[in-house]
Structure formats: C-alpha cells, structure tokens
Amino acid sequence: MPEIHHKNQSSGKITPICENRNVKKKLAILGSTGSIGHSTLSICESFPDRYKVVSLAAGVNVEAAYNQCLQWFPRVISMATEEHAQRLRTMLHQAGHHEIEVLWGSEGATVVATHPEVDFVVSAIVGVAGLEATYAAICAGKTIGLANKECLVAAGDLIIAAAKKHNVALLPIDSEHNAVHQAMRGGSPNEVKQIWLTASGGPFRNTPAADFEHITPAQALKHPTWTMGQRITIDSATMMNKGFEVIEACRLFDLPPAQVQVTVHPQSTVHSLVEFVDGSILAQISVTDMRLPILYALAYPERVPSDLTFDLKLLSHLDFSQPDLSRFPCLRLAYEAAAAGQSACIALNAADEIAVAAFLAGQIPFLGIPRTIEKVLEKTTHASQASIQQVLVADQAARELARQIIAGV
Ligand SMILES: NC(=O)C1=CN([C@@H]2O[C@H](COP(=O)(O)OP(=O)(O)OC[C@H]3O[C@@H](n4cnc5c(N)ncnc54)[C@H](OP(=O)(O)O)[C@@H]3O)[C@@H](O)[C@H]2O)C=CC1
Numbered sequence: 001m002p003e004i005h006h007k008n009q010s011s012g013k014i015t016p017i018c019e020n021r022n023v024k025k026k027l028a029i030l031g032s033t034g035s036i037g038h039s040t041l042s043i044c045e046s047f048p049d050r051y052k053v054v055s056l057a058a059g060v061n062v063e064a065a066y067n068q069c070l071q072w073f074p075r076v077i078s079m080a081t082e083e084h085a086q087r088l089r090t091m092l093h094q095a096g097h098h099e100i101e102v103l104w105g106s107e108g109a110t111v112v113a114t115h116p117e118v119d120f121v122v123s124a125i126v127g128v129a130g131l132e133a134t135y136a137a138i139c140a141g142k143t144i145g146l147a148n149k150e151c152l153v154a155a156g157d158l159i160i161a162a163a164k165k166h167n168v169a170l171l172p173i174d175s176e177h178n179a180v181h182q183a184m185r186g187g188s189p190n191e192v193k194q195i196w197l198t199a200s201g202g203p204f205r206n207t208p209a210a211d212f213e214h215i216t217p218a219q220a221l222k223h224p225t226w227t228m229g230q231r232i233t234i235d236s237a238t239m240m241n242k243g244f245e246v247i248e249a250c251r252l253f254d255l256p257p258a259q260v261q262v263t264v265h266p267q268s269t270v271h272s273l274v275e276f277v278d279g280s281i282l283a284q285i286s287v288t289d290m291r292l293p294i295l296y297a298l299a300y301p302e303r304v305p306s307d308l309t310f311d312l313k314l315l316s317h318l319d320f321s322q323p324d325l326s327r328f329p330c331l332r333l334a335y336e337a338a339a340a341g342q343s344a345c346i347a348l349n350a351a352d353e354i355a356v357a358a359f360l361a362g363q364i365p366f367l368g369i370p371r372t373i374e375k376v377l378e379k380t381t382h383a384s385q386a387s388i389q390q391v392l393v394a395d396q397a398a399r400e401l402a403r404q405i406i407a408g409v
Pocket residue numbers: 030031032033034035036037057058059060061062079080105109123124125126127129147148149150173174175226227228229230231232290
C-alpha cells in the first residue's frame with residue numbers, strides 16, 4: 001500500500017516577502033470566512049506589498065468576520081442576512097469602528113464585488129449564493145479568481161459569455177482547473193486532445209458497495225488529502241465534486257464532456273493533466289495546499305517566488321485508475337447532466353446542495369444523496385435560462401422538488 005502524504009493545506013506560513021511595490025492589486029474576497037477565504041487572506045499576509053484587501057463578504061460567522069475587520073479594515077463587508085450584519089455592525093461600533101460599511105444579502109455581496117477600488121475578485125462563497133455577486137463583478141470588468149464551481153455548473157454559459165463580452169479573465173482557483181490552466185500554456189486550445197482531471201477518490205475509494213448505505217456524516221467529512229468546507233467535502237465523498245469539475249472544465253476550457261476525463265489519483269499531487277494531439281501530456285504537480293493555486297491566480301500572468309516547495313520523493317509512487325461509476329453514481333449523473341444541458345446542470349447542483357444538507361442533518365442516508373438527485377433530474381424538463389434571474393428561478397424550483405422528494409411527498 002503506498003504511503004499517502006498528510007494533508008498540509010494552509011499549514012505554516014509562507015515567508016513574508018516585502019517588495020515595496022507601488023501598485024498593489026486590490027481585492028474583494030467573497031467567502032472570506034471559509035477555507036478558501038482563509039487561504040487567500042494568508043496569501044495577503046505573506047505578500048503585503050502586492051495585495052490590499054478592499055472588501056469582504058461572509059455568511060453567518062460574525063466572530064470571524066469581526067476579527068477580519070480588525071485585521072484588514074475593509075471599506076465594506078457584507079454578511080448573509082440582515083441579522084448577522086446588524087450583529088457585526090454593533091460589535092464594530094462598540095469597538096469604535098464606524099468607518100467600515102456593513103451590508104447584507106446578495107445585494108451586499110454584489111456591492112463588495114463591484115466596489116470601484118477593487119480590481120480582483122476572489123469568488124469563494126459556497127454554492128449558488130455566490131452567483132449574483134460573481135456575475136456582477138464580471139460585468140463590472142473585475143478580474144476573477146474563481147473557486148466557486150457551482151456558479152459555472154448552474155450558469156456557465158452566461159458567465160463565459162459575460163467574461164468574453166467584458167474582456168474579463170476568469171482564473172480558476174479550483175486546483176484541477178488551475179492545473180489545466182497552467183498546462184494549457186504549453187500548447188494552443190486546438191492542439192488539445194483531452195484533459196484528465198485527477199480525483200482523490202475521497203474517503204470511500206476502497207469501501208465495498210455493501211457498506212455505502214451505512215456511511216455516516218462524520219466518516220464522509222474525513223477527506224483523505226484536503227481540508228475544505230463541508231459541502232465540497234461531502235461532494236468529494238460522493239464524487240459529485242468531480243462531476244461538477246467536469247462541467248466546470250467544459251465551460252472554462254470550451255471542451256465537450258467527451259474530452260474531459262477523470263482519473264482516480266489518491267496521492268493528490270498531480271493536480272491534473274492535459275493531453276495534446278501529438279501525444280505529449282503536461283501535468284501540474286505541487287504541494288496539496290490551496291494557497292498555491294490562489295497565489296497563481298492572484299499573480300497571473302506573473303509567477304511569484306514562494307516557499308510552497310514540493311518534495312520530489314512524493315513522486316516515487318503514483319496511482320491512477322478509472323473511477324467506479326457504480327459505487328459513485330453522482331459522477332455518472334453529472335456527465336448525464338452535462339450532456340442534457342443547462343436545466344439539468346442547474347437541477348444537479350440545486351438537488352445536490354439540498355441532499356448534502358439533509359445527509360449532514362441525519363435526514364437521509366449517504367446513498368440518499370444520489371437517489372434524490374436522480375429523481376430531481378428525472379422530473380426536470382428542459383427550458384432555456386437567458387438571464388441569471390431565470391437561472392435562480394430554475395434553481396429554486398429544483399430545490400423545492402428535492403425537498404419534497406426528501407420529505408417523501
Ligand atoms: N476549500 C477548498 O479547498 C476548495 C473550495 N472550492 C470551492 O470554493 C468555494 C468555497 O469553498 P470552501 O471555502 O471550502 O467553503 P467553506 O464552507 O469553508 O466557506 C464558504 C464561505 O461562503 C460563505 N457563505 C456561505 N453562504 C453564504 C451566503 N449566503 N452569503 C455570503 N457568504 C456565504 C461562508 O461564510 P460563513 O462561514 O461566515 O457562514 C464562507 O465564508 C466552494 O464553491 C467550493 O466548491 C474549490 C476548490 C477547493
């Protein structure tokens with residue numbers, strides 16, 4: 001059995017580099033209190049002369065948002081609800097900080113993302129909750145560091161069209177797409193034969209099918225190689241995360257699903273591969289630490305020196321194998337949704353979000369996640385969504401359907 005190295009995401013600090021740069025990139029961070037938000041702020045700490053935090057958006061973690069305000073003094077911060085914004089405002093006012101504007105909801109996050117001083121937006125709110133603000137940032141001409149894959153699953157066509165129209169760079173932070181983005185610099189798009197997204201296989205890579213029904217949330221939340229938020233961790237356990245990533249890759253790199261392959265690579269050191277028509281395969285290899293793809297996106301097109309070094313000994317044993325679609329039906333469902341079109345992709349993501357929450361709440365078993373999604377997809381009819389508002393309407397309908405299925409109505 002090969003030894004798989006320990007998770008090291010965001011462990012330790014990158015040695016701070018002071019460069020006395022005159023021009024700093026000015027950042028909005030959507031999802032600042034989450035795993036990606038935390039890693040992004042760690043980069044800002046390490047490169048104080050390169051990056052300045054202008055605005056933040058968070059959900060319900062008022063304590064963390066308050067601490068970030070005291071460290072970064074953003075011009076504006078937004079919370080998920082009015083109640084959470086009011087609690088944060090009160091804490092800031094009691095500490096004598098009246099200068100930080102506190103907003104809430106999707107509108108508040110949109111103000112954060114489109115702030116006139118901001119030139120780079122890190123999109124890392126989890127789920128479709130981040131869609132409106134990300135879309136608005138693109139339309140406002142901001143460069144996007146995109147971690148939020150659900151945006152591309154639900155509204156990929158609209159996002160890509162807006163990015164083209166406004167000449168905006170969408171720089172992938174998701175580790176696999178970041179790897180593909182790096183490898184793509186080795187050839188032109190029409191020279192690509194196919195891409196290979198690596199999948200860790202999650203905590204149940206070797207679990208027999210008969211045991212899947214009894215998987216608990218605590219077991220599913222133990223990702224073997226990455227430390228991440230709860231939704232993506234469960235999605236990795238079902239391999240829906242890889243399904244979303246297939247759709248994300250189709251959108252970002254303008255490829256049909258047949259040219260986006262998945263290979264199970266439990267070491268999570270090869271972050272993905274691009275196969276070119278001449279037979280060459282370019283892979284991106286680095287530490288299992290999200291700060292590297294975040295730094296790549298923030299610094300692009302430059303490369304910034306860091307001490308996120310990779311130990312070549314970790315390449316002494318690498319495994320790659322085919323995913324097992326019978327034990328991981330979510331990956332099959334995602335390929336089917338990708339082929340079926342936008343309405344199916346919206347339903348795929350919405351049903352998954354509801355089903356994952358129900359699993360974590362102990363309302364459905366692990367296998368209830370794919371069962372719920374499959375039933376929602378069966379009942380989803382094709383319609384065209386020509387605006388973000390129409391996407392959100394379809395998203396709400398699919399959520400309602402998933403809730404009804406879970407309730408057994
Ligand atoms: N973590 C990772 O390594 C990777 C993550 N991604 C993607 O990045 C995104 C973020 O993931 P991750 O950081 O792990 O997730 P987390 O759950 O750790 O963080 C989610 C963030 O979103 C905020 N949030 C949730 N709901 C709302 C809302 N309604 N309004 C405003 N903010 C909200 C949370 O705020 P609060 O905590 O205050 O409630 C938190 O800041 C996801 O789309 C994920 O798929 C992609 C690749 C890797």
